[in-house]
Amino acid sequence: MKAVITVVGRDSVGIIAKVSAVCSEHHANIVDISQSVLSEYFAMIMVVDIDGIDLPFTSFVDILTQLGKDNGLDVRTMHEDVFNSMHRI
Amino acid sequence: MINTKDILETISMVKEENLDIRTVTMGISLLDCASDDPKKAADNVYEKVVKKAENLVGTAEQIEKEYGIPIINKRVSVTPVSLIGGRYTVEDYIRFARALDSAADTLGINFIGGYGALVQKGFTEADKKLIESIPEALATTGKVCSSVNVASTKAGINMDAVALMGKIIKKTAYLTRDNDCIGCAKLVVFANVPEDNPFMAGAFHGIGEAECVINVGVSGPGVVSSAVERAGDCDFSELAETIKRTAFKITRMGQLVAREASKRLNVPFGIVDLSLAPTPAVGDSVAKILEDMGLEICGGCGTTAALALLNDAVKKGGVMASSHVGGLSGAFIPVSEDAGMIDAASCGALSIEKLEAMTAVCSVGLDMIAVPGDTADDVISALIADEISIGVANTKTTAVRVIPAYGKQAGDSVSFGGLLGAAPVMKISTVSPAKFISRGGRIPAPIHSLKN
Numbered sequence: 067m068k069a070v071i072t073v074v075g076r077d078s079v080g081i082i083a084k085v086s087a088v089c090s091e092h093h094a095n096i097v098d099i100s101q102s103v104l105s106e107y108f109a110m111i112m113v114v115d116i117d118g119i120d121l122p123f124t125s126f127v128d129i130l131t132q133l134g135k136d137n138g139l140d141v142r143t144m145h146e147d148v149f150n151s152m153h154r155i
Numbered sequence: 156m157i158n159t160k161d162i163l164e165t166i167s168m169v170k171e172e173n174l175d176i177r178t179v180t181m182g183i184s185l186l187d188c189a190s191d192d193p194k195k196a197a198d199n200v201y202e203k204v205v206k207k208a209e210n211l212v213g214t215a216e217q218i219e220k221e222y223g224i225p226i227i228n229k230r231v232s233v234t235p236v237s238l239i240g241g242r243y244t245v246e247d248y249i250r251f252a253r254a255l256d257s258a259a260d261t262l263g264i265n266f267i268g269g270y271g272a273l274v275q276k277g278f279t280e281a282d283k284k285l286i287e288s289i290p291e292a293l294a295t296t297g298k299v300c301s302s303v304n305v306a307s308t309k310a311g312i313n314m315d316a317v318a319l320m321g322k323i324i325k326k327t328a329y330l331t332r333d334n335d336c337i338g339c340a341k342l343v344v345f346a347n348v349p350e351d352n353p354f355m356a357g358a359f360h361g362i363g364e365a366e367c368v369i370n371v372g373v374s375g376p377g378v379v380s381s382a383v384e385r386a387g388d389c390d391f392s393e394l395a396e397t398i399k400r401t402a403f404k405i406t407r408m409g410q411l412v413a414r415e416a417s418k419r420l421n422v423p424f425g426i427v428d429l430s431l432a433p434t435p436a437v438g439d440s441v442a443k444i445l446e447d448m449g450l451e452i453c454g455g456c457g458t459t460a461a462l463a464l465l466n467d468a469v470k471k472g473g474v475m476a477s478s479h480v481g482g483l484s485g486a487f488i489p490v491s492e493d494a495g496m497i498d499a500a501s502c503g504a505l506s507i508e509k510l511e512a513m514t515a516v517c518s519v520g521l522d523m524i525a526v527p528g529d530t531a532d533d534v535i536s537a538l539i540a541d542e543i544s545i546g547v548a549n550t551k552t553t554a555v556r557v558i559p560a561y562g563k564q565a566g567d568s569v570s571f572g573g574l575l576g577a578a579p580v581m582k583i584s585t586v587s588p589a590k591f592i593s594r595g596g597r598i599p600a601p602i603h604s605l606k607n
Contacts (some may be wrong), residue, residue, distance in 0.1 A: 144223035153161040
């Protein structure tokens, strides 16, 4: 199963590193990543494989949400089924 | 692979456009709670509801977190309480209401519906006592919601019940006068009531339903409004198409949540209700959608046509997104719960008469409308009769949730807080229908009810 992590906020040093560090710490494998910087705003979409994570998915969501709050970023972590069911028949 | 555009669209629906699941409602049968000892019966009710729904809130919160889609309300609906067999008194029924209220507190849900009766063709002794207990039950509980079905296309209109409900509504308003008559916000009078509706205040667990079931109500006026805005100056075909596509996406969320909740709670999935349910939050308004379609203010000429288009397109888009559609499934137009409706009513553009016309083409009816506190009982009954007739004649659900605001006049306002919002007190005709209402008996079922 996969999850989609989106990060939006003011650009600063090390955003991708911080999110990747959490993923790596909890064994979430990054399978795709795209990012863009529009003027000073940063937007990143990361798709991670969550089959092997070492904690419940809801706790993983909490950690990333808190990371976002601590760094002034809007971090959302959503199960891929949301996107599949909304955009695929 | 999921593409970036789809991901961003979903996120913006949640973040900017108030996309949410309005309610996950667990229906629970109380038919096995009867006892010849009313205290024991009340205990049975409490125990059954608490046992069946013990994991409802936790599971819904888990789904909310995993999928990143807010689930605003977790609720329970039960068998109409008048159907719990037994020779109970009015006081016994009030005891049942308190048992339901305590169960709601224990579970951490925000409303529990089903304190009601089905009297479209006549009253049983139990129905009469339950209806008599409604004002006190609603005044002494916080989370119990009540509904009474007084008519159906098959049975006609029970005008004795219509006359009685005018008095019951006034009494409920009086008993809750210190809280802006909030009791009336929890009391609905229906025609053709659906038995699997997840939305309050009219939710109950129908007699044809299984032991326990999960029903889900979606929301999303904000998402539809943004889509209509983005569609710009297109023609009506394209407008309808835009709404259909949006409704499809919203409903898919509902279906996903319903399926997951049903699986995790090990309770059968009932239906997804496709209703567009507004909230007082800015942008989450059905009136705003109608205005985005090109009306200056909701309530003027053209409003009924715009609402008919919206309602139809929402159903067409939604129906393919879910395996079982049910409940009310149409746009709601509750005045106090919709910022656009509140503005339109406050500035005089939206009248009760126009709202009544609008209910002929959308879901439910005269919903969350405050009228002057000195409105006569029979005027309230006649207002109910009019609205219920629209439902009976058109084979659709209609309902009345009206608040006679004690001590207030047209132009004042009442405030209930939270999702129930605030409503301007609207002008209502005071011409007397007393003689008409006092006739009693039943209005016969319309000819087109004879389909066999």
